[in-house]
Amino acid sequence: MSSKSSLEKPASMELLAPAGTFSAFEAAMEEGADAVYVGAPGFNARSLRRDFSLADISAMTRYAHDAGKQLYVAMNSLVKEQEMRQAVETLSVLATIGPDALIVQDLGLFFLAKKYFPELSLHASTLMSVHNTLGADFFTNQGFDRVVLARELSLEEIGTISRESKANLEIFIHGAMCFSYSGLCMFSSMHGGKSSLRGQCVQPCRRHYRLQAPKQTRGGGPGKGQQGLFLFSMNDLCGIGFLSKLAQLGVVSLKIEGRLKSVEYVRKTVRAYRLCLDNLQAPVQEKGRVQKEANDLLDQAMSRTRTRGFFVGNHEEIVKPHLVGVAGVFAGKAKVIKNKKDQRDTRPACLVALRCDVSVGDRLRFQDESSDVRESFTLQFMTHGNRPVRQAKKGQTVTIGLPPLSKKGKQQRVTQGLLFQVDVSASRKNEVKGTRHSVSKSKSLKKVKPDVGKVDKVLRSVGWSQGRQVGAAKGVSSSRGKSVRSSPKRQLQPQWWLRCSELPSTRQRYPVRPTKLLVFLQEKACQQIAAMGKRAAALYPQLIWMLPPVIHQRDIAWYRKAVKDMVAMGFSRFQIGHISQVSFFSSFSAERGIKLYADYTVNVLNNAALLHGWEHGIQGMLFSLETDRDTLQQALTARKGMEAQEARYSTTQVGMYVYGKPPLFTAKLNATHLQTRKNVVSPRGEAYTIERKRDLTYVRSEVPFVLFPYVREMMAMGVGYFVIDLEGGNMHKGLAEAAGWLDGRKDGQQKLDGNYNEGLA
Template sequence: MTHPAVAMELLAPAGTMAAFEAALEAGADAVYVGAPGLNARALARDFTFAEIAAMVAHAHERKKKLYVAMNSLVKESEIPLALETLSVLAGIGPDALIIQDLGLLYLVQRFFPGLAVHASTLTTVNHAMAAHYFKELGFERVVLARELSLEEIGAIHRQGAVELEMFIHGAMCFSYSGLCRFSSLHGGKSSLRGQCVQPCRRRYDWLPSGKRACPGQGGQSGKGSKGGGYLFSMNDLCGIEHLAGARDAGVVSLKIEGRLRSVAYVRNTVRAYRLALDALDASPDRRTGMLAEAHRLLDASMGRKRAAGFLLAGQEERLIVPRLSGSTGEVVGKVIRVETPKGRKGDRAAQAQVVLQAPLRLGDRLRLYEERSGDRISFTLHDLAIKGKRAERAEAGQTVTVGLAGIESGRLRQPFHGILFRVDVSGRDDKKHSTLARTAARLAVPLPASADLERLLAELYAEPAADRQAGEGRRSGHGGQVGHGTGGRGRSASPEWWLKVGTPEAMALRYPFKVARVLVELSRRTWEWGMLAMRRKPEQRPLVWTLPAVLGHGQLSWYRDAIGQLRRQGAQCFQIAHIGQLGLFAETDGPAADGGRLELYGDYSCNVLNSAALRLYAARGLAGVQFSLETDRATLAAALAGFSRPLSAPGARPMQVGLTVHGRPPLFTARLDAPHFQGQRSFASPRGERFYLDRRDEAVYAHAHTVFSLLPHADELARLGVDYLVVDVSHGQPKKNAAELTALLSGRGELPPYFSGNYAGILS
């Protein structure tokens, strides 16, 4: 097999100036850093524009590259900040922006076309059709989903010309990046906005089979829960043994994760991969020594247990070790007991007895990890004793007493079950010693004038909501029959009610609202009864065939054929879950059998959080799109106000905006069906929250037993201008779901347990 002509780029992370310098010194070809306030890592301190400018200049002087990750979802209130940031970056000239929000793509192409853009891994590109579509959207490079094998990556390369970047080392999420809502809907901290509280790293208990509740039953997990562990805590990805395979697969850039990691981690990891890359073309006798040194450097980087991720099909059982916590750092020892102070407050500090697995000395920075709750408490070791006598250091195998001065007793639950880690904090304070940092301090990077920003905002909000050029949607690859919906109403105080069902029985039930459309997820399971429902043609309830959030390469052919058959049977309406799925409609054979125009809608998994993203979807010819399920009230209201503009074309219909207001949305959407999931479906958190797994062919989903519902806010959503409200009853018992809906809409009687995500609060 021939190798690509261009050598693979080694791309390193940097969260500090010192890490940036260490990455280049260790052999990185390029470095990526976060844009101030708009990157998907909640860094303790963002880079300033002056620091980014200094790093760009420093990298370019050395024939290296600097990419800026502006990969957070952007709320409507942050559009002015986004425009300001893009304006400054356009002047600085990084080699590319890494983005996930298609609203940012719209702003770049509208106002700053000189900026190159790369699609973040948060865009969940996992097959060639999506990669091709992202090239058509204007992306020069795609950062592939981390759930792909080398064989699948090679297939994507062979079918498209867009540059491919892959993660080769670092943390792995259990859910597909871009499809995790656990941290947001159960905590208000969105992983798509860099605020993830890492629920996948927590300990969970399986519920006994006799206590396996049906969806819709709330309450506590019940006594008697057993088994479990760190069920979803993924080992770190390590692809150092598979660089030749990545090169053969056509990858142009190998990305190391870790903008939150220390300088030592960056230096060791980059140096390890530089050695391994150089070893590819070294003589056999040199290659062995170079790889041995590379592994030694990785062992010193204080990461998690390592595995090859999804790179090699058939080895997925190695990706999670449920008994391991998945915390970063070096395991120092097992905590066997914690003693909290008694008597007058402040008499003495809390202490922990620890059986050491590694040496320990005064001054070490440590992290105490509580296995059941997932709580992490960091502290510096100032008090160490062996058999009651103070000591400066201790060795592996000894039992020691560690002082926990400064840690509140309330944070040390009893009995305590935990592990002690040593944490690498090298290079935290880099400014005092960095020449580059001093250079940045002398730079003055001008911000755009207020008048210029106001002009850009005025131009943005003055644009019509429909395509600025007639026919733009028809050029986007879905053929010439894309329409904006025969039922389009513009803004109205009376939104339509759409019902998503999972069984034919649910279609026949009575609901406390008039159902305008019925959504059915297209699968082999729903094919037969869905086709039967179409033949009956219930005029009052036209079907909208919906696509799952994740489609693998091997499933595309079936879905393309199924969509073609549905069109020939008269189907008009489909809902995509990912913008790359528009490629499935590029080769449909003209209009439906009854001559109807194709109507395409977008699901909430399209992650729309601002009016610029709404405009992009409108320009792509969609009849409607659902707003992000993570939204708060203020963001939804502002985006709808920013998008609600008159159309330039007489008689044209605006793209509709919908919102899912009831259901059990997936919190995790994952590829891994781990061996320890077998026979186990319901699980509970230490706080008594109950969840269940839905294991399907295309993905494994985790849902809450408690229903998500915005039904008590339905009148307000109508006043805000939401065009259609989606009620999802595809999970649980149909009759119970109908009764639940009636209670929540009426507000009378005993209401079922429910949660409303971020709507009534503030999305972080």
């Protein structure tokens, strides 16, 4: 058992509230939040209509401190190499402003903040997927003052981490939940270029899907008469009934999710939790009254159906697949009609039998899952009995004006949908008024400038150079979207690493000569190796044991022993799925010759992150699966510049995942509706499979991810090895499909290339 941290854990739990506007910030302060978190402009994991400026953050920091409270800044998105100057300038300004903490995800950003801006207190974002004591202690030892745990943990797991680690722990107590572990969701990025790790998520988990037998999906669309289900749409987390228990477990901070939410949501939610926290020691009867009042407040906050999440018990309540899992109050079923307000007006309207009171000025959302259309709008006009009205009551049938209904900028022919009320006009007026209130009035918005000399010094330390050429490497045709194949006899051959879910036969034949074989470290494979005895390492000289990105708390001891056993049998190469897993190897002496590699799940998108890996002795790191061409080249050019100055930096190779069916969702949930042999089909006819392995649920596209045409181009940039992933299905079938893509027989068939050509938003 680890000793406790030298940092004292607070006696009472902090209530941490979100703010995406000045008015939400003020509401959180007024209602009793101990601290508020806001997003750093351009680098936070929530895409807001308007980010706070650094001058705004300076004013809010002083306002919070004057009130005896704290302000945290979420700078928790991944940073592309091209953005590094702006990111370092932001760090420089924040170091001057002095917020109480900076919440980060990007390992490169952490590397630079810790080394060059030590005055900044750092919190490890939930996007770092900390889900066990290994991660909590690793990040604490690295210099994080607080760790925000993954939302998938039970009270028992939280208690174990609190008891056995040195970390100060923050947990999400209320708000939206992602289907996938935060930091491991690739869905939004792979299907549309909008990265959830960069605040751009388009929420594919909120769409409805159909279940079909695999052969039915070959035609490219859902069959008739099959009901759509909201398979992955999580209900909102509500932990208000567990506050006493969490206090006993030693949690230091309770975070409310919702920087995209309205001021009314922030006000009501903070008030509810403050009320309960202030009455933890009240008599039972009084606590019951308080709990009812708090739940009434949460009912008014216009969030989704509430659930206890993963804290305890039956997880079936987390997703109700037959219900629409969206925020807001259901306002009714909408029949789209022609707008009768003005015969010359071609905009649509809808006829609705109201399920709640509605007023002009309310914020509404129309959505039609069959056409994949979702439009939010402010209600401008409404009629009842052919007469304009400003208010309508529940039960009345009214005509409501809609905005143009479109999907990706194209007008859609929509006949019906569902209408939700997501905010009311009264609170929206208060929100507008709040932006002119005390923060901006009483605190002058002084522009704080970065220390340019220090910024330049930091950038030189990571090889960054403004104005560096972006595009294909010199002498290599980028041929965007086209295959780049040239005679292999006159060029260096790629290093192919084959990734397998199970240990392959020593006589297995491959479409390429593999330099390395990646195999998951799991019980069956370990037993096979043990049966071979001392000759195992000689039979598999290319073997690299893979660790998964999620290792449940209960399994840490097994993995620690398995690593030790494999090293004893002569194996020395391992690939980590989470940066904290380097801790498994700290006890081995240098004579063991351990070589570590990092999977793409470590989320490397810049050269500073590569340097962080190099400092931990990692021999090879897969670059982010989400990367685009320009980001990859910029990072590798920076790396080459550093290698030219100091050869020691060349000890870390950079790899790229170029073929496979990577998990789009990696989830803990194993609800009944997910236990199916059928395929999942989106409204657009995209087919996916659901698979349960290693106590996790994986959702993969049936269409493979293919970057084979760009291998030569990436080699010229400096990529050292390429991973062919055969895990997502039958290995022999996967080998045949990979061979077809390699030799060009499958050119023209449907494939994904992520953001490589189109660019990462």
